[in-house]
Amino acid sequence: MNPAKLIQSLQALKMEGNPVTTVYLDISSSQKLRNADIVVNNMFKQKKDKTFYKNLSEEEKVSVEKDIENINKYLNNLLPEGLFSVMIVSSSQADVWKVIHLGFLVENMMVIQYQPYIRPLLQGISYERNYAIILVDQGKAKILANRLGKKEELWSVVNLLPEDANDRGFGGMEERKNERRREEAVARHYKNIVAQVEGFEKDYHFDWIILGGLRECIADFKNYLKPELKKKISAEIPIDPNLPMDKVFLLVDKEIPQCRASYEKELLDKFADEYYKNFKGVVGLQETEESLKQGQIDMLLIHDKFHTKGRICKQCQYTTIHGEKMCPNCGNPMILTVDLTDELIYLALDTGAKIEFISSEMGDFAPLCGFLRYSK
Numbered sequence: 001m002n003p004a005k006l007i008q009s010l011q012a013l014k015m016e017g018n019p020v021t022t023v024y025l026d027i028s029s030s031q032k033l034r035n036a037d038i039v040v041n042n043m044f045k046q047k048k049d050k051t052f053y054k055n056l057s058e059e060e061k062v063s064v065e066k067d068i069e070n071i072n073k074y075l076n077n078l079l080p081e082g083l084f085s086v087m088i089v090s091s092s093q094a095d096v097w098k099v100i101h102l103g104f105l106v107e108n109m110m111v112i113q114y115q116p117y118i119r120p121l122l123q124g125i126s127y128e129r130n131y132a133i134i135l136v137d138q139g140k141a142k143i144l145a146n147r148l149g150k151k152e153e154l155w156s157v158v159n160l161l162p163e164d165a166n167d168r169g170f171g172g173m174e175e176r177k178n179e180r181r182r183e184e185a186v187a188r189h190y191k192n193i194v195a196q197v198e199g200f201e202k203d204y205h206f207d208w209i210i211l212g213g214l215r216e217c218i219a220d221f222k223n224y225l226k227p228e229l230k231k232k233i234s235a236e237i238p239i240d241p242n243l244p245m246d247k248v249f250l251l252v253d254k255e256i257p258q259c260r261a262s263y264e265k266e267l268l269d270k271f272a273d274e275y276y277k278n279f280k281g282v283v284g285l286q287e288t289e290e291s292l293k294q295g296q297i298d299m300l301l302i303h304d305k306f307h308t309k310g311r312i313c314k315q316c317q318y319t320t321i322h323g324e325k326m327c328p329n330c331g332n333p334m335i336l337t338v339d340l341t342d343e344l345i346y347l348a349l350d351t352g353a354k355i356e357f358i359s360s361e362m363g364d365f366a367p368l369c370g371f372l373r374y375s376k
């Protein structure tokens, strides 16, 4: 599933005011997998001491206890080994149960609130990014991808180069013919790869592309790519296309921080342009939240170290970082929330804004800012 669809599916879950248990678990070793239920029980024990849990109605508490029971049942029975981590969303009262396998590591975490806690998922998606590796030589090609941290081979092909035809008798002329046949076969091969890449790009929207293969082939192949794909090439590395997938990712790994940094820099540069030149940006918690509520934000950038506690109104979703106990909007009691950014995330999703977590320094735009749909 691609990240956008995954997030949509979470957002579409109907909780109808019922408490939701969200659990993130690191199950990257068989030891961790074996102990997962103990971890869940310990986290739940801590949650029971918190005001939020104590203030739940009896009916709501029963629902959460059922969530924990189901999560443990699942962890004990159904999980295969070899996964990195898992996200489980459960609300017994709302009849919601969803499991997402993640290809990246997360910290163990349990959050009980009135909607799924999705920030760690989004942050992981932002950090891992979505990229392709294209390996080419004249006789082979492979397209690999990293999506949601999951490494996979999307496509591969072997290009059968024409055998040299009989070269007796006609000397140089036959040779030139053979040469031309070869060139045509290689050109067809490259065009075929390009068509495949374009198809995947349409579905997956790669954040960047890494080109690998024989150096001279990379240079040739690049000429066949359309400018918008060429622009996405973030690194070029000589790699033998015959190398097994895990070895390729290992080789590519050291390039990733650089690819990530330049992807983020481009986003921030674009924001600076929009903000200073076109007045199409907002900066800071208050202004960003205000614009989100009015549906003006097209893309939200949040620094990945930014957390803030706050309060939210369960009735009208009014949020505040100040201490108001009662909602100034509708007069209902406000409840504490572990991470106000999650409310901002929901506001963003509800108004169709994209969300990007940024790991680089955001300078003047820290800790969060938003691209506006229209200028101020």
Ligand SMILES: [Zn+2]
Residues within 6 Å of the ligand: 313, 314, 315, 316, 317, 318, 327, 328, 329, 330, 331, 332
């Ligand atoms: Zn309210």
